[in-house]
Amino acid sequence: MVVTKQNTGNTEFSAKLPVKVADPKWLQTIKGILRPIYYLETTRKSLGDIFIAEFASFPDQVIISDPEAIQKIFTADAKLFLSGSGNEVIQPLVGTNSLILLDGDRHIQQRKLLMPPFHGERMRAYGQLFRQITQQVMDKLTPGETFIAREKMQEISLQVILRTVFGLQEGERYQQIQTLLTEMLDSFESPISAVFLLLKSLQIDLGSLSPWGKFIRKRAILDKLLYQEIKERRQQNQSLGEDILSLLLSVQDENGQFMSDTELRDELMTMLFAGHETTATAIAWALYWLHYLPEVKEKLLNELHSVDLENIDPMELAKLPYLNAVCSETLRIYPVVFFAFPRILQAPMQLLDYQFPQGTMFSICIYLTHHRSDIYPEPEKFLPERFLEKQFSPYEFLPFGGGNRRCLGMAFASLEMKIVLATILSRYKLTLQESQPLKPVRRGLTFTPAGGVHLALQEKSSL
Numbered sequence: 366m367v368v369t370k371q372n373t374g375n376t377e378f379s380a381k382l383p384v385k386v387a388d389p390k391w392l393q394t395i396k397g398i399l400r401p402i403y404y405l406e407t408t409r410k411s412l413g414d415i416f417i418a419e420f421a422s423f424p425d426q427v428i429i430s431d432p433e434a435i436q437k438i439f440t441a442d443a444k445l446f447l448s449g450s451g452n453e454v455i456q457p458l459v460g461t462n463s464l465i466l467l468d469g470d471r472h473i474q475q476r477k478l479l480m481p482p483f484h485g486e487r488m489r490a491y492g493q494l495f496r497q498i499t500q501q502v503m504d505k506l507t508p509g510e511t512f513i514a515r516e517k518m519q520e521i522s523l524q525v526i527l528r529t530v531f532g533l534q535e536g537e538r539y540q541q542i543q544t545l546l547t548e549m550l551d552s553f554e555s556p557i558s559a560v561f562l563l564l565k566s567l568q569i570d571l572g573s574l575s576p577w578g579k580f581i582r583k584r585a586i587l588d589k590l591l592y593q594e595i596k597e598r599r600q601q602n603q604s605l606g607e608d609i610l611s612l613l614l615s616v617q618d619e620n621g622q623f624m625s626d627t628e629l630r631d632e633l634m635t636m637l638f639a640g641h642e643t644t645a646t647a648i649a650w651a652l653y654w655l656h657y658l659p660e661v662k663e664k665l666l667n668e669l670h671s672v673d674l675e676n677i678d679p680m681e682l683a684k685l686p687y688l689n690a691v692c693s694e695t696l697r698i699y700p701v702v703f704f705a706f707p708r709i710l711q712a713p714m715q716l717l718d719y720q721f722p723q724g725t726m727f728s729i730c731i732y733l734t735h736h737r738s739d740i741y742p743e744p745e746k747f748l749p750e751r752f753l754e755k756q757f758s759p760y761e762f763l764p765f766g767g768g769n770r771r772c773l774g775m776a777f778a779s780l781e782m783k784i785v786l787a788t789i790l791s792r793y794k795l796t797l798q799e800s801q802p803l804k805p806v807r808r809g810l811t812f813t814p815a816g817g818v819h820l821a822l823q824e825k826s827s828l
């Protein structure tokens with residue numbers, strides 16, 4: 366433990382801080398980008414559950430994987446932390462008005478606005494849609510064909526988000542948005558290209574052939590399409606639909622102001638960005654584990670065969686215990702997002718044995734928390750049964766983060782994951798085409814199975 370004197374305004378504050386990682390900043394940055402699991406695990410082993418890391422483009426970060434500390438942070442008064450300003454790294458994708466970049470009252474207000482379509486009764490209707498889209502996409506495959514699960518699942522989850530958020534169906538604009546968004550996210554496909562998203566200093570436009578130049582040109586075309594859609598929808602406001610864009614077009618703030626085009630564009634990009642690649646990656650991982658461990662697949666198939674899959678209410682399907690356990694274990698072992706959003710302290714705080722000054726950046730590490738052997742014995746093993754035997758607290762199992770920033774799409778993504786998996790497993794016989802166990806690799810801000818999981822369609826079966 367390190368004790369330093371910090372001046373935090375009026376009072377001098379004695380800070381007792383955790384140990385700093387000894388490696389220089391540049392080395393930690395390289396390890397964090399290229400070998401994040403090795404970096405995190407070896408550091409935790411030598412320094413414990415709370416340590417201070419340094420990465421380029423970021424202030425020093427306190428990395429935390431202690432459930433008691435996580436509970437304190439998630440349950441503290443939301444005013445104690447800023448998160449939006451710590452998320453600047455994704456501003457080029459989602460814009461400055463995105464919920465993800467907001468703090469304080471604006472964050473609370475915008476969250477209230479965006480929450481209803483992701484909860485309650487709406488979910489039932491989405492369930493049918495998830496099933497339909499899965500069948501449409503999977504039916505295009507022919508027996509014997511090999512495919513990459515992450516790409517196929519992304520096709521499904523992008524269609525899902527375009528239908529639910531924009532109310533968009535097949536058509537030229539739909540196709541263009543689909544292609545552009547996929548290409549933009551593919552720009553950060555490899556760990557090397559991800560540095561352009563992670564390091565602000567590399568975000569320079571050096572022409573249409575340079576990595577950042579390519580990205581911003583695609584973003585400009587996508588923006589044009591989104592603004593066209595917003596304009597047309599404003600003009601035909603008499604026929605507002607059930608989708609989220611319709612909802613946002615109709616709301617006014619306390620001063621009677623409607624959302625501006627830029628605000629709408631930024632929230633649409635937020636849903637597109639946060640809402641489809643994450644879910645697709647989670648489903649691809651689940652398909653991997655189910656086909657890598659045939660006994661897990663058999664158990665799940667037995668459970669699915671015990672219900673009437675054609676007619677079951679999607680909300681009932683989501684309650685199936687083994688299906689739930691498989692999805693939870695998938696999100697535990699390799700969480701799609703390794704860190705919750707940063708929390709930047711707005712006043713000094715005592716946390717466990719430490720005293721942190723105002724301005725400290727806390728980074729809750731989902732990956733390390735999910736790999737604690739005191740909570741999850743043999744953490745490197747895929748064992749869905751652990752979720753049948755024990756109920757984990759929200760500070761031990763946190764794939765969607767927590768507190769006032771908890772993932773807005775949690776219920777939506779969990780349901781989508783379960784319906785897509787149940788539909789695929791019960792209707793399509795697949796075989797795994799991987800000879801080696803798969804490890805996670807960085808893709809932008811998410812961690813996906815290396816190579817995307819190669820599967821082959823053996824046969825389609827009717828229920």
Ligand code: HEM
Binds near residue numbers: 639705767
């Ligand atoms: C398996 C899929 C997903 C995972 C693993 C995931 C994970 C996360 C995590 C870890 C956070 C940060 C929470 C925190 O710091 O406490 C987050 C925030 C967020 N997620 Fe998700 N997410 C998923 C799907 C979705 C979907 C489907 C949507 C919307 C359509 C969505 C929208 C958001 C938004 C808007 C935020 C920011 C919330 C705020 O700032 O208040 N996510 N997500």
